Amino acid sequence: MAVYRVLFLLLWGASAFAGGIKGVVKTAKGEPLAYAAIAVKGTNLGTMANADGRYELALSPGRHEIVFQYLGFKSLGKVIEVAGDFQTLDATLEEQALDIHEVKIGSKSEDPAYTIMRRAIAKARFHALQVSSYSARAYIKTTGVITNIPFFLEKTLKKEGVEEGRPILNESVNEITFRQPNNYRQRVISTRNSMDNSAPSPNAFVLASFYDPTVGDAVSPLSPKAFGYYKFEYEGSFREGDLEVNRIKVIPRSYGEGVFKGQIYIIENTWAIHSLNLQTTVQSFDVDVKQVFTPVQQVWMPTNLQFRFGGSMMGFTGEFKYIISMTYKNLAVNPAFKESVTVLDEKFEQPANDLAKKDLRTKKLNELAKQQKEVSTKQMRRIMKEYEKQERQERKAQKEDLNVVRNDSIIVDSMANKRSDTFWNEIRTIPLTEIETKSYRHSDSLRIVKQIAFKADSSKAKKDSTKVNFISLLTGRSFKLSKKWVLDYEGPFQLQNATYNTVDGYVLESSFNFKRKFNRTDTYYVKPLVRYAFGRQAVSGTVTTGWNGRRRGISLTGGRYVSQFNADNPITANMNTTATLWFEHNFMKLYEKDFGRLSFNYARLADVFSISGNLEYGRRYELSNLENARPWIRWNQFEFTPNAPFNQEYSNKLAAKESYYRFETHDALTLNVSLTWRPGQQYSILNGRKRYLNNKNPSVILKYSKGIPNIANSAVDYDLAELSLKQDVQTGVRSELHYTLSAGAFLNNRSLYFMDYKHFMGNQAFVQYGDAFSQFRALNYYRYSTSERFLEAHVVNESRRLLLTRIPLVRLAGLKENLMVHYLLTPTLPHYTELGYGLDGLIPGFPFFRAEAVAVFQDFKYQRTVFRIGTTLKFGGQ
Template identity: 30%
Template sequence: MRKYFLLLAILISVKTSAQKIYGTVFNEKGDLLPYSSITIKGTTIGASANNRAKFAFNVTPGIYVLVCQHIGYTTLEKKVVINSQDEEAIFILAQQKLVMKEVVIKSNGEDPAYQIIREAIKKRTYYFKQVNQFTCDLYAKDMIKLRHLPTKIFGKKIPDADRQEMMLDTMGMGIIYLSESVGKVAIQQPDKFKMQVISSRVSGSSGFGFSFPTFISLYQNTVTIFAEQLNPRGFISPIADRAIRFYKFKFLGSFWENGKEINSIRVTPRRNYEPLFSGIINITENDWRIHSFDLSLTKKSQLEIIDTLQITQFHVPVNDEVWRVKNQLLHFNFNKLGIDAVGNFVNVYSNYNVAPNFGKGYFERVIIKYDTNVNKKSKAYWDSIRPVPLEREEIKDYLVKDSLFERQKDSAVSKTAIDSLKKKQGKIKVTDAFWAGINRTHYSKTNTYTWGVNSVLKNLEYNTAEGLAVNISGYYEKNLLKRTKKLSVMPNIRYGFNNAHLNAWTDVTLRSRDLDADTKIRQNEWAFSAGKRVSQFNKQSPITPLVNSISTLLYGDNFMKTYENYFVAAGFTKQYESGVRFNVKTLYEDRISLNNTTNFTVFKKDSINITPNYPYEKISSQFTRYQAVIVSVDLSFKPGQQYIQFPYRKISIGSKYPTFSLNYTKGINGILGSDVNFDKWKFSIANDNNFKLWGTLKYNIGMGGFLNNKSVFIQDYQHFNGNRSTLAAEYLNSFQLSSYYANSTISSLYALAHVEHHFNGLLTNKIPYFNQLNWNLVAGSNTFYVDAHSNHVELFFGLENILKIFRVDFIAAFEDGGRRRTSAISIGFGGLLGGSINKVVNTNKTNGF
């Protein structure tokens, strides 16, 4: 009984020791002042008002002085006494009256704002490095809301079921994403970062809502906001070292706060289509630090994806010397293709410690770690810790979506739910296999798996060896051993109508799934393949079937050279948390030549261009059947890998360092009748380096050769990925104007390099009218060298981000010491969306054996 009384006493004490201060912020006209900052004086504890200008936060009994701030309005203090009841505090802020102090106007008529900015620039590096390390608490609330969703996009109707799932009203309006998170952040100069996510919630989901925290500091020369996709160059700070070259400044006056004079300055870009801010920045007198700012970016600031972005920050003193960010608001607008959306990302920072004691090894590879129970906190918990009150529509969004999610979760394994999921998929239509493909999930309490058949028509191809070739492929995937393993089976059937050859093979992979997030990543994969297939002589498959089909039919250019093979292959891959990746593959092939069986072209005169179905530039006749046993070992290392650790898995977020790769391949003679005997190696270094305003440099540099070339057939030569099509081949791994096989080699040493620089708006943003297109310059070179008679250099420059998708290059190539010269125009995918398309296209290509 005594235990129960003790528990009751604790509950009572908790309830009575956590009261709430709440209120609303108005201006003198009675208008709301949303996202005002409210802070307990002398601390960094406080709240942010929401979009309805309401605020609330919990405190223990005591006497508090609240400080309310809003840019453009006079700061107001109010004493609040907390006993056993919640207390309301209404703030009415007066318009800030700026005083034009006496200033010395220079003979050239320069505005006094410039001298203030010069002083702030002098102090920029000091304030950026002032605090070597610190910790703070962080609360974040992210909300994205649709104001309109059209019924169709690109002529395709948005299903009513999708609109209902997003819970939009009849006008296509409603919240589509709402999340809150609480975390503890630790930072150490120059680049150490760690965050512990204590709690997180997403409306209508059990997911993890915390995006990578956005720390926006104008004390950096260039400011990155969200991800590099908004602008890989970053945006130039109004107090950057060369800010006066980029901005115009106007002194608006000064105001006083807690005995400190603060200068208010309007910031305006000197030129449009530069990565520059517009708005107001407030800088303290004498010590020249940032007090607050309200800045915006638009399309004229080279802003990508979204249309406008407004950033508001308030800084407060942590001690007598150090000021830190207290509140931050990011408000953005998106309006494209009839989709109108807005978003508000609110961050509230508190409890700064600028002298923490980080133990040895505190900063590790895991930079964001989610607690095991991160998404299991109650509604009462969130109501007690939230420093930004929910708005009416946000309360409704949580209530409706969370209730629906709980009902669906509780009945997820019920027969009714399973039947509902099966019904939602609809009936299988045989016609889907021809164009759309079939993708199904078999739902079951104990035996859930997915399977499908890929589109037949989309995988048709034409070549001179098989004529019209049809490819039928499918997949089957299932989680095994309590979801710790994933099995994938991919059967393939290929039939050539002209040579009447049937090929069939199957790929099987078994991947591990790390479900224990507290152990180091040691993912592994077993892969097995067997059957009979058609392969390109260059196993990196530099020519896609679609490109080859078009070039053959329209021009008679049958660049793709293929052969058949019975094969068995096995591979093992292991990946470590350190960034090391190890792969070993073994292959047996019984290689059979394929000769041309048709010379059909759309225009009969083009059939004269058709060449034999083997690399005729390198070998004089078709090869005879032989066998090969090959073992290949790959080792790659990308140091500095960083991870986000969720409760049951880790994901890599990459590294700033290059990837080092080493390959060794052995052709083994005598085993299973193998006729090959060779040893070859290759070493490469690849990376992307973002130089902010100066653009992004990408490179892939390598060298290699044959240590032993006693018996090497054309399939096992070192091939340089050429291209003879107007459609660009894979950037950084191909030579756009080189032959596919003319330079293939078994030399003891060769070298290659791919280097390209993406200017990301540099230079092109200086050209009037043209800068409005937001097309970006790209330039570089691709080269390889074997010897004096086998070498290739190509120089290129072009434009990318055309319609956000395309890239066009002019290329000049020099071979054989410059004795042969060619030039051409190349079209490919590049830019904001095109870069992603390019990755998908190249990821789907066949690599390896």
């Protein structure tokens, strides 16, 4: 289940004390305050209450001042003398009353929220970089309740302990160290899961900060671009000790995915976050984020975090909560950020002095702060920009890899999944509720039952790993042959292996993939494939052997097989089966070949280049339709076309009105090479392995195809060169512009056959699938293929707020609108253009479906309009 997850992984303080405090945090009406924050003033100790408002906190004997916090309520401090045992300390919090300053809000006066937010935004990078390092321990509790399960999965999931209304619980304790700019080290000390105690954690969280421009894929209210996405409203302030805290209402200009709404609390003068309560939506899930910050060595750090996700996906409905209790220790403040600086809003007041460019370039941040105690928001941004530039230069001089965005390592303690209940009772900082305790008891009972059943027939369990039954023979399955050898068997009645076309009739395929894994990245494989065409009564097949490594691979394939004239396979075998049998459209055009092919690929050479290609020698045969080819439904207006494709360029050369491409059996030696250059590749590192991030820089792709003559009777002689430019440009929240520009020409076309022409990814079926950004919607598959030259362009703009998505209910449903232009120019096709409009995410919970309407123009003259139902999924094999 794809869920938007945001998390700060921080610290849980030491708890191995003999005594402490416990109690209930509630309102004046006696209502419990779920997940209230409890901190010990002047220390790194703290915890959170549970869903019932109960808490426990281990403390050393002595005098302690305890601070209770909850969003929207006054903080409460209590002093207690702790002896050797746990003492009860309840807390009743009062709702926070806001003071509204006398301010003029009207057409000529600006809401004071804007001057507060301008200064908070200007100082966001200061706060993001203020801590140079820390060590931490985090207690994380995840609870989830599924309220609706698709009926066909109820019995299966019930066996695994998943039922409607039954809570799912996960706990983990993690030790973490952080060092600027991006180094995180995590050690999982203990983990416990009411679903399956074998996994360290079911959650894959992403570290994020509201001081950063984005949180997940949503724009932070403290982003430099925030005023383009939000309006702000001042709701008042309150005093907390010596501090004044402003409550700002965050109002998205258009609510939906990618933006927040709610309240953010900003501390006067320091402009740091005090707390926040924000909501957003992700793929029809409602997401609530609550954070409470606490001063640690005069730096306000998040110590109480709550995330709630509620909604539905693919028939499942539920709610999930992530509660994090943390403390900090060994926190080091960057010396450059120790000097306090007053940030002025230049819209109302200017600093006494301006910063000289020479000072910006030559002086450190703390020196500038001593020199000039007051700076404008504009100057603050310039200072931080120059600081990061200098810091980047220093890292470069120390030969650090500047393309590393995150550097993580995660170690799971060998005892993490084996901790006893006694251990958890001592280390747990948030007490379990009664329903959570019952969840563990139920899962423990279910686990014992499974273990007894397994041990009762262990020999049968071993046999099951290699057992073959009638169903597996038909559909396939995986077999573990030994510790390192695995066999993946695809049966003939898998969806993609049972097909129909007018050349072969009904077709069944089956393959055996023997794989040997040498390590985490290197795999050797041998894959024989058998194909039987019932109409032709012909057996064919291939054998592939090769090696796949980390971002590279090489393979050798040989045998006899059928291929589409367009090697990019514009229509899948299953889609062609449906079109042929149900609608009398045999779009797929095939030929057969005996061949041997050597293929290779290398991705991200030096993190910039990727190269792939193949060298193939083959004998190619023409195929014709079967005489008895029949659809299931006969349509009076349709009929099967010959298997030989019709091509306008070929027809013009023969001066024939309707000339389908025919060819004689021949031999061909061909070479294809593709080189991609994409600079600026960034990546994260996890346990020493690179994970490449989505690169927004343009890709330059150079392709070269060569028909090599006079070797082993090869009858082809041509040279085709292509150059492409491809990029995805973010234009807003959940809005992107995708473009692909390509041009190419045959430098030599002395001898080539139709499968050697330049073909285009056309579509004549009602369903549009595959790459939505570089495929035509209504172009004939082969009519305009060329052996001369071409110019091709695809531009697709995805927007979350265009026409229909301006309606809030439509936008909140997760729909996106697409505007598209597809263009092709060849010697026989003057200015073919498609102008289209599409809607993504029409089916709730299934974001990969879309509907499109496309107008087709030729030589800038309107021809027709087509409608397409699209999906990014592919149905079956090629």
